[in-house]
Amino acid sequence: xxxxxxxxxxxxxxxxxxxxxxxxxxxxxxxxxxxxxxxxxxxxxxxxxxxxxxxxxxxxxxxxxxxxxxxxxxxxxxxxxxxxxxxxxxxxxxxxxxxxxxxxxxxxxxxxxxxxxxxxxxxxxxxxxxxxxxxxxxxxxxxxxxxxxxxxxxxxxxxxxxxxxxxxxxxxxxxxxxxxxxxxxxxxxxxxxxxxxxxxxxxxxxxxxxxxxxxxxxxxxxxxxxxxxxxxxxxxxxxxxxxxxxxxxxxxxxxxxxxxxxxxxxxxxxxxxxxxxxxxxxxxxxxxxxxxxxxxxxxxxxxxxxxxxxxxxxxxxxxxxxxxxxxxxxxxxxxxxxxxxxxxxxxxxxxxxxxxxxxxxxxxxxxxxxxxxxxxxxxxxxxxxxxxxxxxxx
Numbered sequence: 499x500x501x502x503x504x505x506x507x508x509x510x511x512x513x514x515x516x517x518x519x520x521x522x523x524x525x526x527x528x529x530x531x532x533x534x535x536x537x538x539x540x541x542x543x544x545x546x547x548x549x550x551x552x553x554x555x556x557x558x559x560x561x562x563x564x565x566x567x568x569x570x571x572x573x574x575x576x577x578x579x580x581x582x583x584x585x586x587x588x589x590x591x592x593x594x595x596x597x598x599x600x601x602x603x604x605x606x607x608x609x610x611x612x613x614x615x616x617x618x619x620x621x622x623x624x625x626x627x628x629x630x631x632x633x634x635x636x637x638x639x640x641x642x643x644x645x646x647x648x649x650x651x652x653x654x655x656x657x658x659x660x661x662x663x664x665x666x667x668x669x670x671x672x673x674x675x676x677x678x679x680x681x682x683x684x685x686x687x688x689x690x691x692x693x694x695x696x697x698x699x700x701x702x703x704x705x706x707x708x709x710x711x712x713x714x715x716x717x718x719x720x721x722x723x724x725x726x727x728x729x730x731x732x733x734x735x736x737x738x739x740x741x742x743x744x745x746x747x748x749x750x751x752x753x754x755x756x757x758x759x760x761x762x763x764x765x766x767x768x769x770x771x772x773x774x775x776x777x778x779x780x781x782x783x784x785x786x787x788x789x790x791x792x793x794x795x796x797x798x799x800x801x802x803x804x805x806x807x808x809x810x811x812x813x814x815x816x817x818x819x820x821x822x823x824x825x826x827x828x829x830x831x832x833x834x835x836x837x838x839x840x841x842x843x844x845x846x847x848x849x850x851x852x853x854x855x856x857x858x859x860x861x862x863x864x865x866x867x868x869x870x871x872x873x874x875x876x877x878x879x880x881x882x883x884x885x886x887x888x889x890x891x892x
Contacts, residue, residue: 504572509556517570521563528557641718643734643762643771647754650775652745654782655814658792658839660747664740665775671737672763672770676726678733687720695719718768734763743775748790748839751779784812790839790847797856798822813837813849820851828855 510517513527531553533539540546559565648667656663672678681687689695693712697719700709711717725731741760749755754774761771786793796811806824810817813834820832830853838847861869 504559504569507556509560509569512552512556513560521561524557524560528553528561532557641716641764642769643764645771645774646761647774647776649778650743650745651778651780652749653780654785654787657745657749657751657777657779658747658787658814660745660749662742662744665743666738666740667773668736668738671734671739673726673729673733673735675728676733678763680722680726680729680731680733682724682726685724687722690715690719690721693719733768741773745777746842748841749777749779750787751777753777785814787839788850790841792838792847792849793852794849795852795854797854798826800855800857803828803853803855809851811849811851818849822853826853826855828853 510519513524513531515523515527519527532550535546535549535553537543537547537550559569646667648665650663650665652661652663673680675683679687690697690712692714693699697712697715697717698709699712700707702708712719715721722731726733729735741757743755743757745755754776757773757775759770760773763770784794792814794811796809798807798809802822803826804824806826807822809820809822809832811820811834815837818834818837820834822832832851832853834849834851836846837849840846
């Protein structure tokens with residue numbers, strides 16, 4: 499869309515919202531109108547198709563905070579009539595002569611150096627062309643390819659240690675026949691005859707200069723006269739490719755790995771998008787994970803909890819011996835330092851071992867007799883505060 503569109507079109511009215519509408523209100527209005535006017539829901543209805551294009555164009559501006567701010571500023575500037583040119587003194591309050599060139603030093607010849615020496619016209623030419631000194635428009639160039647996302651399932655240990663895996667994708671890739679330029683082998687894209695390779699065209703309206711992407715080449719700057727028979731001029735085809743992807747040590751479930759430039763190729767040689775790999779970590783039969791710490795549940799007998807013992811437990815790298823002190827309650831956590839996930843700085847998390855005192859469902863007569871003897875010689879559990887409450891209801 500051109501800068502002229504921003505001045506002439508009321509995007510708020512197109513979406514049916516007030517200028518003070520919030521981002522959520524704008525998004526809600528767009529979704530409702532886009533659903534109602536979508537071509538798929540209105541086959542053969544050219545009016546609905548035009549309405550869909552209008553609301554999409556409006557949301558492309560108002561849905562972007564930066565573009566919306568620039569749009570509001572431009573509409574406010576030109577809508578107020580503050581810079582409307584007129585004959586000197588004509589229609590001015592009190593007959594005071596006024597000309598926009600007076601604001602920028604253009605009345606006496608030569609531009610004001612504060613605005614690049616180009617005066618009023620060059621200043622607004624620079625605004626509409628997206629910046630740059632002297633009002634020069636910059637070519638947009640070939641469109642960047644879209645980002646691609648895929649998912650990979652990793653074994654628990656591979657995620658902790660890090661691993662390199664081949665990843666096979668069936669996705670758009672650079673055409674091998676034309677090497678991405680879209681032209682038939684033996685030919686090359688030529689400079690667009692309309693914009694002469696600049697990718698933009700400029701129109702003058704009075705004191706204003708408007709720049710917009712060239713419609714003949716869609717802002718690329720070149721056109722393909724003889725299209726590649728394989729990709730039909732797009733520069734890309736769908737194909738199967740294999741990439742070796744490095745998953746760093748400690749990668750977590752749900753984490754995304756970004757591979758710059760490995761996504762969908764841009765049209766006719768444009769830069770490629772990125773590939774995002776979503777990591778899904780398979781659970782381990784023994785270990786769990788909390789941040790950089792590994793977790794492990796270890797059952798112990800009642801006697802081991804009462805008397806204490808030395809436990810030999812597995813880690814990802816071998817084994818470690820932990821001391822269970824006498825009188826250990828069920829649920830106590832022992833820590834094996836440095837036996838967890840290795841961090842990027844080389845330090846490692848810990849292995850957290852949770853002790854689970856196992857109570858047997860059945861015991862032998864000898865064990866029962868021993869337990870009864872033990873119970874007689876063991877002080878009762880401290881339940882006085884509970885017994886006091888129970889006596890209330892007795």
